[in-house]
Amino acid sequence: MKRYRCISVTARGIFCLLLTFLLIKTADVPIQTAAQGRPLPILMYHGILKDPARGGDYVISPQLLESDLAFLKSRGYTSLLPSELYEAVTKGEDLPPKPVMITFDDGFLNNLTYGLPLLEKYDMKATVAVVGSYSERFSDTPDPNPAYAHLSWDDITELTQSGRVEIANHSYDMHKKEGRKGTRRKFGEDEADYYAALVQDVGKTQSLLEQHCGIVPTAFAYPYGSISRESVAVLQEMGFNVLFTCSEKVNMINGEVDQLLSLGRFNRPKGISTERFMKRLGIN
Numbered sequence: 001m002k003r004y005r006c007i008s009v010t011a012r013g014i015f016c017l018l019l020t021f022l023l024i025k026t027a028d029v030p031i032q033t034a035a036q037g038r039p040l041p042i043l044m045y046h047g048i049l050k051d052p053a054r055g056g057d058y059v060i061s062p063q064l065l066e067s068d069l070a071f072l073k074s075r076g077y078t079s080l081l082p083s084e085l086y087e088a089v090t091k092g093e094d095l096p097p098k099p100v101m102i103t104f105d106d107g108f109l110n111n112l113t114y115g116l117p118l119l120e121k122y123d124m125k126a127t128v129a130v131v132g133s134y135s136e137r138f139s140d141t142p143d144p145n146p147a148y149a150h151l152s153w154d155d156i157t158e159l160t161q162s163g164r165v166e167i168a169n170h171s172y173d174m175h176k177k178e179g180r181k182g183t184r185r186k187f188g189e190d191e192a193d194y195y196a197a198l199v200q201d202v203g204k205t206q207s208l209l210e211q212h213c214g215i216v217p218t219a220f221a222y223p224y225g226s227i228s229r230e231s232v233a234v235l236q237e238m239g240f241n242v243l244f245t246c247s248e249k250v251n252m253i254n255g256e257v258d259q260l261l262s263l264g265r266f267n268r269p270k271g272i273s274t275e276r277f278m279k280r281l282g283i284n
Contacts, residue, residue: 036254037252037253038253038254040085040253040263041251041282042102042244042266043068043103043268044244044246044266045268046104048111049061056269057267060268060270062118064270064274065115066122068277069102071278073122073123075284077099077283079100081101081125082218082219082241083166083218083242086218089257099253102127104127104128107130107150107151109149109152110147111151119164120162124164127219127244129168129219129220130168130209131150131170131173131175132171132204133172133173133175135150135151138151139212153208153213156213166219167217169217169220170220170221172202174201175223180197181226182224182226183222183226184227185229185231198234218241219240221243222246224246225245241261242261243262246265247262247265248264251263266280
């Protein structure tokens with residue numbers, strides 16, 4: 001029969017044991033390095049208007065956009081397009097030392113009017129996510145007012161031919177909250193019905209862009225960031241390899257292609273200085 005010797009443990013001894021345990025566990029946690037992932041902050045813009053009264057969570061002034069782009073340029077950041085990101089990851093190539101992505105949702109005409117000249121001025125590239133039904137309407141009935149209009153097919157072609165913009169799909173008619181919020185599966189909806197609805201809607205924008213602009217996007221931006229468990233597989237099957245969410249997180253790119261299917265972005269509102277906003281993204 002084994003005998004066990006009792007050990008008298010003081011409070012100081014318990015503290016030392018706990019400290020030793022924590023140090024051992026901490027040693028197993030690696031320090032974040034570029035080898036484990038390069039930070040990729042993504043900025044999400046919407047409308048750009050000169051009228052300060054129209055500013056808000058989803059509308060900023062051209063001056064504020066210029067301030068942001070100048071800040072990124074002065075800090076040595078390199079803007080990437082979705083296709084460039086995907087190619088680098090799949091080929092195992094290194095990203096630039098300071099990569100960043102600039103995105104515009106909803107396909108407003110003012111992205112062309114005010115955004116493109118600033119991208120050219122600061123040597124930046126951006127992704128513009130268009131809603132098919134909006135572009136179709138303003139192509140069929142032109143009304144080129146940057147205060148409210150959306151990009152027509154000709155406008156989209158002009159953006160892509162600039163070499164500074166890549167077009168992403170933002171659905172055809174799912175940019176709404178009634179009935180179904182964005183591309184999210186409705187409560188009680190049959191999986192087959194959801195599949196058909198998503199393919200039909202998103203596929204319509206793909207077809208229209210190919211027909212009128214000669215492009216087939218491989219990036220998709222979820223309207224309102226609404227995602228369902230089945231969404232990713234359906235969109236992958238349709239040929240999308242980069243998916244933009246609205247989750248505010250800095251992405252750590254480490255060579256895993258699956259990371260590109262849930263990229264986080266930070267919405268850019270008015271009323272926050274460039275320095276303060278960029279600090280949220282780890283850009284300084």
